[in-house]
Amino acid sequence: MSLPVLSRPAADPPTSALPPIPQSRHGRKSLPQTPSRLKTPSRPLAIPSSQGVSSTPELPTLKNIQNGRTGLSTVQTLRKAVSIGQFPQPPESPTSATFAPSASPRKRTSEAGHSSASTTPKLKKAPRHSDGSALYRMSDTPSLLNAGVSSSAVPLVDNKRASDGLSSVPSPPQSRSSSANGSYSTNATTIEEGDDDRGRPKDAAEELQSPKGGKGKEHKGNVIVSVRVRPDSSGHDQSTTEGEWMVDGRRSLIAYRGKEGGDYLYDNVFGTYDDNARVYDSAAKRLVRRVMEGYHGTVFAYGMTGTGKTFSMQGTTTNSGIIPRAITDIFSYIRETPQREFLLRVSYLEIYNEKINDLLATPANGGSTPQEEIKLREDSRRGVYASPLKEEIVQSPTQLLRVIHRGDIARRTGSTQWNARSSRSHAVVQIVVESRERVASGSSPESKRVGMLPSGVRVSTLSLIDLAGSERAADDKERQKEGAHINKSLLTLGTVISKLTSKDKNGNPIDKDGKHLPYRDSKLTRLLQPALSGSSLVSILCTIQIGASGPSTAATTHTMETLNTLKFAARAKNNIVSHAKKATEEVGSGVNAGLLERYRSEIATLRSQLEVQKKSADAKEEKVEEVQLEREAANRHEEQMLEMQLARTALKERIEHLNRLILCSKSTGVNSGMTSALGNHGRLSTGTMGDIGPTRSVRSSASHSTLGTLGPTVSRHPSMASMGATPTFSPVVDDDEDPGELGDGMASLQAQNRALQADLQDKNRYIATLEKRLLQARRSSHSRTSMGFSRAMQDDADTQKQLDEKDAAIADLQKTVAALRSAVRQRSIADMTPESSSAEFKPKKGLHIQLDGEASEPVRSVSLPEPTKSSPGGLSPLTLLLPQKNGDKKRRSVDEMSKMLDEMIQDKVESGHLVKGKSGSVRVPPRSTSSQRRHSRRASSAHTESVPPLNNMISAIRERDSMEEPVSAT
Numbered sequence: 001m002s003l004p005v006l007s008r009p010a011a012d013p014p015t016s017a018l019p020p021i022p023q024s025r026h027g028r029k030s031l032p033q034t035p036s037r038l039k040t041p042s043r044p045l046a047i048p049s050s051q052g053v054s055s056t057p058e059l060p061t062l063k064n065i066q067n068g069r070t071g072l073s074t075v076q077t078l079r080k081a082v083s084i085g086q087f088p089q090p091p092e093s094p095t096s097a098t099f100a101p102s103a104s105p106r107k108r109t110s111e112a113g114h115s116s117a118s119t120t121p122k123l124k125k126a127p128r129h130s131d132g133s134a135l136y137r138m139s140d141t142p143s144l145l146n147a148g149v150s151s152s153a154v155p156l157v158d159n160k161r162a163s164d165g166l167s168s169v170p171s172p173p174q175s176r177s178s179s180a181n182g183s184y185s186t187n188a189t190t191i192e193e194g195d196d197d198r199g200r201p202k203d204a205a206e207e208l209q210s211p212k213g214g215k216g217k218e219h220k221g222n223v224i225v226s227v228r229v230r231p232d233s234s235g236h237d238q239s240t241t242e243g244e245w246m247v248d249g250r251r252s253l254i255a256y257r258g259k260e261g262g263d264y265l266y267d268n269v270f271g272t273y274d275d276n277a278r279v280y281d282s283a284a285k286r287l288v289r290r291v292m293e294g295y296h297g298t299v300f301a302y303g304m305t306g307t308g309k310t311f312s313m314q315g316t317t318t319n320s321g322i323i324p325r326a327i328t329d330i331f332s333y334i335r336e337t338p339q340r341e342f343l344l345r346v347s348y349l350e351i352y353n354e355k356i357n358d359l360l361a362t363p364a365n366g367g368s369t370p371q372e373e374i375k376l377r378e379d380s381r382r383g384v385y386a387s388p389l390k391e392e393i394v395q396s397p398t399q400l401l402r403v404i405h406r407g408d409i410a411r412r413t414g415s416t417q418w419n420a421r422s423s424r425s426h427a428v429v430q431i432v433v434e435s436r437e438r439v440a441s442g443s444s445p446e447s448k449r450v451g452m453l454p455s456g457v458r459v460s461t462l463s464l465i466d467l468a469g470s471e472r473a474a475d476d477k478e479r480q481k482e483g484a485h486i487n488k489s490l491l492t493l494g495t496v497i498s499k500l501t502s503k504d505k506n507g508n509p510i511d512k513d514g515k516h517l518p519y520r521d522s523k524l525t526r527l528l529q530p531a532l533s534g535s536s537l538v539s540i541l542c543t544i545q546i547g548a549s550g551p552s553t554a555a556t557t558h559t560m561e562t563l564n565t566l567k568f569a570a571r572a573k574n575n576i577v578s579h580a581k582k583a584t585e586e587v588g589s590g591v592n593a594g595l596l597e598r599y600r601s602e603i604a605t606l607r608s609q610l611e612v613q614k615k616s617a618d619a620k621e622e623k624v625e626e627v628q629l630e631r632e633a634a635n636r637h638e639e640q641m642l643e644m645q646l647a648r649t650a651l652k653e654r655i656e657h658l659n660r661l662i663l664c665s666k667s668t669g670v671n672s673g674m675t676s677a678l679g680n681h682g683r684l685s686t687g688t689m690g691d692i693g694p695t696r697s698v699r700s701s702a703s704h705s706t707l708g709t710l711g712p713t714v715s716r717h718p719s720m721a722s723m724g725a726t727p728t729f730s731p732v733v734d735d736d737e738d739p740g741e742l743g744d745g746m747a748s749l750q751a752q753n754r755a756l757q758a759d760l761q762d763k764n765r766y767i768a769t770l771e772k773r774l775l776q777a778r779r780s781s782h783s784r785t786s787m788g789f790s791r792a793m794q795d796d797a798d799t800q801k802q803l804d805e806k807d808a809a810i811a812d813l814q815k816t817v818a819a820l821r822s823a824v825r826q827r828s829i830a831d832m833t834p835e836s837s838s839a840e841f842k843p844k845k846g847l848h849i850q851l852d853g854e855a856s857e858p859v860r861s862v863s864l865p866e867p868t869k870s871s872p873g874g875l876s877p878l879t880l881l882l883p884q885k886n887g888d889k890k891r892r893s894v895d896e897m898s899k900m901l902d903e904m905i906q907d908k909v910e911s912g913h914l915v916k917g918k919s920g921s922v923r924v925p926p927r928s929t930s931s932q933r934r935h936s937r938r939a940s941s942a943h944t945e946s947v948p949p950l951n952n953m954i955s956a957i958r959e960r961d962s963m964e965e966p967v968s969a970t
């Protein structure tokens, strides 16, 4: 089947130049039979604004043409009228007709039996605009794609059209008949002869006016067919060239004045001056918007090789094509639609030699990892789709462009005779748009959750297809093979489109034999099936190049190809009926649900899991925290305990040490010895202790609080111990101390010991407290570093103060210990030289024992009573501290001494000479007045009578010792 051969005047030789188009419609009848060249304006002419917005600047204006600038002949007009009749018949649609049937060139042609002459008069009857032009309307129904605006309203002046906005280019020399029969064998758009016999194709305009065509107003606007004319490679401005071609962008008209020529009306015709922006705005922008609203949309570029399909779809860096502009608009729409949420995924495949390749699955490094075979499947909801196909979710225009660019790189291209970078495959970019209404979300978490609650998910698909170009047989074998596949698939596409008009009783498209359409004959048609069968909005951009150069045969072939493309476009416009509907919103997360829903439900599941995990994590954390706190507290407690323990141990050791020292003076041995002595001699009985003479000042290391005020100090000469010399006891009585205090009521050493112990305990506690505070202060100062330096400094100062106090207290204790130790040593020395010691010991007001190395230190003194006559030997208790020759004896003596001292201190306390502190410490009562002192002295002297003087005690001990051990010195 091929397109009918145009009836041409016999006088018009196929190879001759076309006759000029007549100036007026009236002149058609008298068309000169001699070929003439179309006159075109030498440059683009301004189009009056009243002529419509879609005017192309470079195109000549009606006015200019009316003024006779183009000088179209009636022959040209006739050609146009005849050629319109060559178009495929559209489905009859009463609703789409706005054009008077009588004015239809097709009808004229039909009525005239394809007689060009007979059609001419009828053209006169065409309704006209105020300017006298006839109006062909592609569709006056509201178009989804064109937002209610008629897809194309082209004023058509039968006798003026050729001169209105005429763009004419010369026909290739020796242009021959463009009969389909004469078409190139692999011409994809060639249709079989006979089509026209059964239902001669109508031209696009006529189809739209047909009472039966178009299948209803609401559908015709869903298919947009545009033709783009690419400038010739020389950059020659074809619009200014005279020739057989006329391109009228404003009227969306292309007219060919050559053989089988005619006028071709489309929704858009883009001239050589139209850039990609204009192409996109007119051909795809609205479709893209509709896709975002929930319709399926398909845009594809069809045309001969090298005519600018890829240029239109992809564009260049400076002149972005349909794909990048669509991407920009998709994201603009998302931005402008805050009430919905979207999910975009993109896939990119090519059909190369009838095999589907996933362009996104191709490794970036160009490696040839074998791909799983991709098959086309069909689903009632998804339609026909390729599987398995990699889909990438994209979130930004840049990301989407990058993905597509990756696919572009992977796409097969090759150099051919016609295109240095020819696409060797059909490339299909599919952008799946999932969207869902968002419930207005408030600020509360609850309302936010509600905001995420799903309404239905709508899934729509935008397919952007750059077909491979139809081409003649290439020299290269591989190119030949590719070309054969390309042409075959394009032929199938043309065939399917040409057969779309026939339907069975159920409304399913069938071919002339009642068979279903051969979608399965090629992968391309199978993939395009949903779009072609009407479930999608369709925009077809056909690219042509009308200025062919080269040898005449090539030019002729080129013209034929161009005509075939124009016919394909016309058939597509006429035959494709889209009844695209907005995709329904699917609720639920079943197989049919889009990724958005699946992701949403997954998110919800994960979120609930997260919440559960968070709760358990919180609980765990709390537990851990609790445990940690407990552990910390335990640790702290342990630390404190340990510190306290250590401090206690240290202090206990000190106490013990002190006790030991003190016990030396009241050791069992000493005491027992003394007891025996006292028992033997009866001189150291309690009654006789009062004989201990006047108060001695004993330098002691007792604490300040307990003994600090004790008057007389006992000191030992520093060099004494080292020299081994007999210690010189030089009783020193403090000037401000009453010498008779101890003599009056001396506390027993035991009491003093107890007081000392109590005092030590006090200090122990005090030190523990201080250490504790210090620890706390350190901890808090560490944790409060951020709370202010000054406060920390203050705390530190307090702590420091406390530490200083503690240190002082410790120092006191140390001194006490040292003093006692010295006393012990002193006793040892005294024991070594008892005679001298006793001889030198001259009790005065007080006894001062100079301790080795401690002479210069401030000392505390203990007032001891003066030895009295009643005390045998006049020994002071210190004498008792002197070491014995025999160890046991010494110990005994010390014990006894200690015991005696305790008793003495106790007595002192009882008599009021020493005061017991709350904590058990002993100290000298506050200084009394002289009268009080006198009174006190009297009282104490009275008391001393009942207390055995220390001297007596010591003498008794010594006597005992001498009795027990005669060798020892008395």
Ligand SMILES: Nc1ncnc2c1ncn2[C@@H]1O[C@H](COP(=O)(O)OP(=O)(O)OP(=O)(O)O)[C@@H](O)[C@H]1O
Pocket: 229, 230, 231, 303, 304, 305, 306, 307, 308, 309, 310, 311, 312, 419, 421, 422, 423, 424, 467, 468, 469, 470, 543
């Ligand atoms: N409208 C135009 N304006 C300027 N240059 C164009 C235009 N159309 C196409 N070209 C140029 O023509 C050449 C071929 O175009 P393109 O590759 O797009 O053709 P094609 O139809 O995709 O060919 P094929 O089918 O072989 O892939 C490119 O160099 C391109 O830049």
